[in-house]
Amino acid sequence: MKSRSEHRTLVVSHDPAWPPVSGADLRNVQNVQAASEFGPSHLVSLRPHEADGPGSKAFTVASLIRRDDPRRPAVNRPRTRIEPRISAIAIERLLAEVDRFRPDTVILEGIGLQAFIEPLRPHVPQLVLDMHNVESDLALQVGAGALRGVAIRLNSSLLRWHERQAGKKVDRIWTCTAADRDRVLSRFKRPIPLDVVPNAIPRFHEIAASLKDPPADDAPPSILFVGHLGYAPNVQAAVRLARGIFPLIHKAFPRARLHLAGRHPKPLVKALADLPGVHLHANPLTLEKLFAQASITIVPLRAGGGSRIKILEAAAWGIPVVATPLAVEGLELEPGRQVVVGETDKELAQMAIDLLNDKVRLCSQRDEARRAVCDLHGPEAIRRAVGLGLGLV
Template sequence: MALSNSLTWRARRLYYLMQRVTGSMVRRGLRGTVTRIAQEFRHHAKSSPTWAMESLDDATAPPALPTSDAPQVSVIIPVHGKLDYTLACLRSIAHHGAKAPFEVIVVDDASQDATHSVLSGVAGLRLLRNPRNLGFIGSCNAGAAAARGSYLLFLNNDTQVTPGWLDYLLDCFKDEPDCGIAGSRLIYPDGRLQEAGGIIFSNADGWNYGRFESPDDARFRYRRDVDYVSGAALMIESSLFNRLQGFDTRYTPAYYEDTDLAFSVRSVGRRVIYQPESVVIHFEGISSGTDLHAGVKQYQVVNKAKFAEKWAHVLVRQPSAGSLIEQAIHGERPHILIVDALTPDASRDSGSLRMINIMRLLRELGWRVTFMADNRMASDKEIAQLGRIGVETLCKPWSPSLASWLAREKHTLQAVLLSRHYVAAPNFDLVRRAAPSAKIIFDTVDLHFVRELREAQHTGNHTMMRQAQSSRRREMSLIRACDVTLVVSPIEQELLSKEAPDANVALVSNVHEVFGRRADFAPRKGIVFVGGFGHPPNVDAVDWLTQGIFPPLYAARPEIALHLIGDIPEPARTRLSGPGIHIHGRVDDLAPWMDECRIALAPLRYGAGVKGKVNMAMSYGLPVVATTIASEGMQLRDGESVLIADDAAGFVAAILRLYDDEALWIRLSDGGLDNIRRYFSFDAAREALRKALPETGPL
């Protein structure tokens, strides 16, 4: 009996799927069809404990909703019966709230149950009641007409929201140029993924990308443009919704209205964006059922024909019904794969920040960006951080090996960027062989052999000297073999023009937002050093700072505190601790120290490239005392944009001079900010990328 029931369920599911794909699709595009069928029978994911749901057996209404009289967002929930689902939805909203001010409008579409009487007692809820049944579209349009918010968020009553549900959607409109619609990642109650954005094929068939997959899979956790998002959780600007005259009533009572709205939004030059950080649980089928031949659900077939007729001129440019899913979702955008040693984390090091910002720029310039760490590891935080800027992360346990991935995606790639010589060297031959048409870009980050050579000279270490020579041979070999080499410093660019005159070497330096000086001189106090122990020059610098520089400074001015920020292991913390020294470790946000300290320090005695700690401080208008090594390659001028000292006594003198001289402090602050704007801002990096990569795509 159980087996029979299982087979019956599978047969129904297969029948349902085949309603979504045409016979011609089976004949012309078997691979794409089989891909979608296979998704139906994947192992079910387990529900995440972070998505705890409200019980449908709880018949209580929330006593009040955390709404606003001056809402930025109007949440519109159309309902027709199903009071238990509506109450659970409202309780989830009451539980999680939002940072942005919002209002909740429930449009009661002539419900026959106790919906109106029960919801009338919920404080803060705006309850509208249609005099007759208008259907989903009529109710949504009625709610929009009454809304006071600058944004509308249409939400099904058979949903439950999770932390950040509303604010993450709003972020899309702040972060993404021309965002017209933002939609949530929809999850089934059993924990499977329901939708990660929608695809429309040329025959007007739709498909929910990722259906029945694991919602944790990194493939579904990055922002991207999509054909449509489900009206179960859809945000749009009120002015744009009104300009487009709302949901098109030709689709009354429901189905295809959200897809039609998305196509209308795209037709006026705005974008439809899938936002995975906004997670909404959706009990699909509760409102309209699942039978394509009965009830409201039958309009899915009827309205598909209406949609196909209205948008015939656009559908001819959509992927064919037999297209592979992975190709259908990305379109014709140029594709770049980036491989680095580790998945970048902006709070870990300046190299991570530079890589993240380069990926932001590449995506802004029209690229599809895919990232893989050499060890294929990535934390949830790192996946989310890259997903927020529209970058797909390839990582365990979801992605295949680099070789397998290249075999599948080689025809989509225009470029592969290999970062750091010890990552580029072992992967170069594989990439060249597997994706011969892709340009290979070698990002040095800094010239490792220069840094190692300077460390060897500083320490007198003969083993390090041999290592530096070995690194030099590997790096120079890669520079000659790759299509483009990126360096961060004009000094390194000049060095390579002599060492490898035939190589294509481009300058793409650090990239920083210009935060500006946000606090005056007088209230600031203390000095700060930023740098983790994962980078040998930082280890030497902080040892010299705490043992050679700070003791005489503290003796002269004990009120000046030293703040150390960065990954510092426990044994080192014990060694570095002392009077006036505060060790904070790694922090997610440097802003408090950049805004509240009076001076940033960069006492590096060896190294290469451009120093992110110097750039970062200057981007906040925080003056820097640095060594010559720490300030090289940055077009800085001593006394105008930085103070330079190369011995302990000179360093102490420079700190004391700057700490008490407000006029000098302001001059250096202004000079540092001007330096960042001219050489290290997004505008400067954008232009550098255009010049550096002229043949890899539409830059």
């Protein structure tokens, strides 16, 4: 029987996850890095990396599609909006990677990569589906209020069917939160190991061991929102924040600034930079300066799956969080003590104003939240969760 130090893990992602930019990238990297503590680890993406080879000291990376590949017929028929087109050459290269690396476990990122399950099944001792989002639920949230209500529901039903079918073929399923685990578990007729692997605090090693001093009383408030600005739930939240919430805060604090930072902003987000006090940071190379200057972060999500990495990172940096109930779902942060929670634009704006006016409460909340997220989402917690999810701990 192999020892833990010999367990070989291969993670398959859709986008090239190294270096990480989006929330999905960060989760894939956390999983492959944590798995590397139990043995060699390898990260393979469907879309091309800039170059194959070492990813970090902990793992290697490779790609299944190359930019100069001729167009080949797809082996799948994508019927949902999250399924990429997968060619025969991608399948061939994945099986070649499996033959070369000889993994004990393969982790597939999400139901969108379900076309890989059947080809992998005969060659992999343990196959894990990482449902970092419960896509069938997310489809309903993102489509809430849309005119295409029937199409949205059909897409969600089809995704739920695919989730059930995938659950019959894999050995284990991972989710980000206990709430997601319970939702997924209720859909299967047969028992299946279902593990909670929380999202990690990104770039934990870059965060100072002690918190910075809060902004000076005469400093203009700096409000921060970080996320993939091409992702529909984040686009909705950014527009809501800039057009509905921030103007109310700006009336109370005329020198306040709202900073929107993230990858690939949609035109709808780019237009927000024309509003008074709003600044857009597209595709930032680093967030360190923005985190260091932020007074608070506001996360007014109406849709989203898994757990919000942007909140974990802000709390670890000592930035107080104001958010909707959905945004903090699954994070085990106590409302009123470690996070401020509101539903409407007016509630969220007033809560932010009250927090900015009460430095004692602001400091207490940030201290409490930092301790909580470091305990629950720090490196040791993630290492143990991945070990359990691999069946090794």
